[in-house]
Amino acid sequence: MTLLHIENLSLSISGTPILKDISFSLEEGRILGVIGESGSGKSMTAFAIMQLMPSGASTTGQLLVDGLDTLNASENELCKMRGNDVSIVFQEPMTALNPLKNIGEQVAECIMIHEPQTPRGEALNRARSALERCELPESRFPLSLYPHELSGGQRQRVVIALAIALRPKLLIADEPTTALDVTTQAEILTLLRRLVQEDGMGLLLITHDLAVVADMADDIVIMKDGEIVESGDTAFVFQRMQHPYTRALYEASGHIPERTPTQSMSPILSVKEVVRDYRLPRKKLFAAPEHFRAVDGASFEIFKGESLGLVGESGCGKSTLTRAILGLEAVQGGEIRLNDAPIGPGHTMGPEIRSKMQAVFQDPYGSFNPRHRVDRLISEPLHLLDSPPAGSERSDVISNALREVGLSAEDQFKYIHEFSGGQRQRIAIARALIIQPDLILLDEATSALDVSIRAQILDLLAELAASHGLTYLFISHDLSVVRSITDRVLVMKSGKIVEEGATDQVLSQPKNEYTKTLIDAAPMLP
């Protein structure tokens, strides 16, 4: 029987069209992948199915959920449907749970709402077994735990537990693993697959990641700007790739920029036995505070002209190490040297050393002071020079930097909000380039971008490395990006570097157990 039937659905919010004439359907026991980049309307489709749309939304067309016409259903009917027949798992597990209620209560609430005659103890028992099905056994995860006591992946399991507590017929998962690490992502996807099999639910899996759906979905729908561009059986769609957008998306996902690796044996940066301890808040009033070792004896070198990857999951210490290398934080042991000069916060590091190293950060929106114009933004590092260029010399330097990253000289007179995410990341690269550094740290610099934009930025980085003889330290959680742009790679876990070697070799024949787990967990395109 058809579980979800959408026909000619259009949706607009305050007059702006978001969805245009969408049609697809989903049968019981099947997994349908909905793929699209940001702004494609894929999440809004999920909200429309649940009828949890922002105010000002209006819809036309037909939307049948297990026979119920949700566009015309009463609020009462919808409340009965939500959580009972249809459940949803959202992207952000860190904020999806009420911080003030324990996990047992939150899962049991689902049951008590839909079956009010259930005694509390009975509801808690059922909550317990739902959590157990989601691999949160009571022995290790008692119902009395609060969300803040769980990791992101564990919280997502709680969200899934409350979604499946009443064994719904349809489960919607909206980017359920985007906020999670790759190994956690693999576990959550396996869990979802198992639940679909056990309960015979239909699963609507919404994601931006082609590789995730390729692994899991029976059918896929590819969306762009609120329209469906291609749909059908997964294997068939991947084989045929009829629509140019599908092809572009596919190519961008596995894009490898052209680069010529340069071999050099002169180290530009050396990290020796670096240790970084954090003091934890006191647990007891009069006890000495405990310490957390974020970086634990890390050692490596970066050679001139190479591109080195640093891979690890969240909390592995790679961000801390990055800040230490940038000379923003003191280290408790070991030393970091750039061009043989010591690195450290404050006066340890003169401007002439600092000017040899720049960074590009993850968030294209948070990386710029919104009150400054682009010329001021990208010329900030010039502050490190003894006599910064002024007047026409300054505007030449700025125009040049902008042109090098594929923007126009005119863009220096604009403010940052006038640019898209990809353009902002180009501006961030221009800011790093302007002082002609030897080494650029790219801290998750492409992680926040859509795949097609990411491919363009990777190309730009490869080009600049060739033309300027730049050295990169590429910090990322994303193996596919590291694979495409680095010569060597370091794998970091719990503050230690557990494996090091040529990228191709490490990724194809990992020696370390953890590296193997990472590689196995990463979803692959067919």
Add this chain to the structure above:
Amino acid sequence: MAHYVLTRLLSLAISLIVASIVIFALIEIIPGDPAAFMLGINAQEDTVAALRSELGLDASPVARYFEWVGGMVTGDFGTSYTYRTPVTEMIGERLWISLPLALIALALSTLIAFPVGILAASRRGSMTDTVIMGFTQLGVAIPNFWFAMLMVLVFAINLRWFSAGGFPGWDEGLVAGLKALTLPAVSLALPQASILARVMRSALVDTLDEDFMRTARAKGLTRGQAIKRHALRNAMIPVLTIIGLQFSFLLAGAIIIENVFFLPGLGRLIFQAISQRDLIVVESVVMLLVFAVIVVNFAVDIAYAIVDPRLRRQA
């Protein structure tokens, strides 16, 4: 939890000690000798000296500070310079007017503000919301003592429902006492209720936009159920902060309102004491009020921990 309470208690103690030093030091640098002031200009040198030693004013400041603090800990606030009666007694009498006044006003403002704020937030953007917000905007702008004067004009002078001021004493019965405190409490409470209602509304509106509210709706809770079960407790966190701050404003407000209604509370006492240079009374009453504020803020901190498990299990 124990660790949390312990650290809060420690910070309470430190605040009290520092506050007492500040108050004592300020009173200490007041020019003029209370003994000379009390005896008038024509007093003999040796009479003043005798009074000074009788009042304990000839000891060193440090010794007097410790005597003052030591006395307060045992409930002995010293002896009034002017009336020669124990300050503890004077304060005790007046506290039974000021404290009920502040507490009734606090209860009243909370009772009004909560439903009003919740109603406005849950009907955000509606006519109800606009009207409520308009009234609270006005309420915030009205000085409480002026509001009190208007209340006297309407309810005491024109309608004669209440007396315009004074206090019959609790001996006259609970009803008579409460009746005398009604107008003062209402005029204290209404402007405060406006502030609290606005805070309640904005805290709730912020909470309604949280992700977990979407989760609650996706579980099948109605809008009302979701607000009741998930939003209210989360919105209480900022509201508690304001209630803590409000208590100190209510105490200060009570001092002023007592003047409007001629209530013989701590407010009247402190102004009399200032004009008579009865410094021991001034410093004791100020210390008592500061003590009340600090203790209420400690209670608010504990309330945070009861509401929010993240604080409770911090340790």
Add this chain to the structure above:
Amino acid sequence: MSTYRNLVFGGLLSGVFICAALISFLWVPYDIEALNIAERMRTPTAAHPLGTDHFGRDILSMVMIGARTSIAVALVAVGIGMGLGVPLGLAAAANKGSILDELIGRGNDLVFAFPSLLIAILITATFGPSAVNAIIAIGIFNIPVFARLTRGSALSLWKREFIMAARVSGKNSLRISVEHILPNLANLLIVQGTIQFSLAILAEAALSYVGLGAQPPTPSWGRMLADSQTMISLAPHLALAPGLAIVFTVLGLNLLGDGLRDIFDPRLRRGRS
């Protein structure tokens, strides 16, 4: 349209009183130091639009000059609060977790334990009542308000990546505070400033009412209300003019603050609709 309603209405309302205060320096309808017992306690007439008080002084002139007192006291007090509180908050945020941060935090807590009226009482008991002491009392109370606000907002800015970028460019924390943090707090501070300004007007009125503020013969709204109280059954209009002046000024400033916030922070504006 409704975005600007608060701003325009609030601006006009508070503007009227600010103008009245400014005009009073050049001209008032009557000399308020000249007593005219024959004309005392008049209800509003064409010659005295707001009536006269128990000394026969023109209430309109008194309210105009009273606006001057209120606004001057509030302006200086908020100036003290901002001038000291903002740098303290910036310093605390730039040195988060340091002893300086801890000291500033403790100091804030301590001042919050003394409502401005208690500070005024202590200062008055020490130095005697005057407008200057009222300014100091209200000003001291404003310091932690701005220090806390600045620290909290600055801390979240310090976590942003553009601050990281500035640090990578070798800028020290003082320079970053001035160049990057402060300009991004300006909107917030302006909004809080208007709110504190209105609170200061209320506080000044309360202090003057209990005789701890401006001393006679300087007219102030709070004193006018205190004077009118004994005659409230005979001449209620005496209590009306200064009271409404306070309400309208404070209301105007609050609306202005709301309007500014709506414009500065589009996120909040969306939340309202």
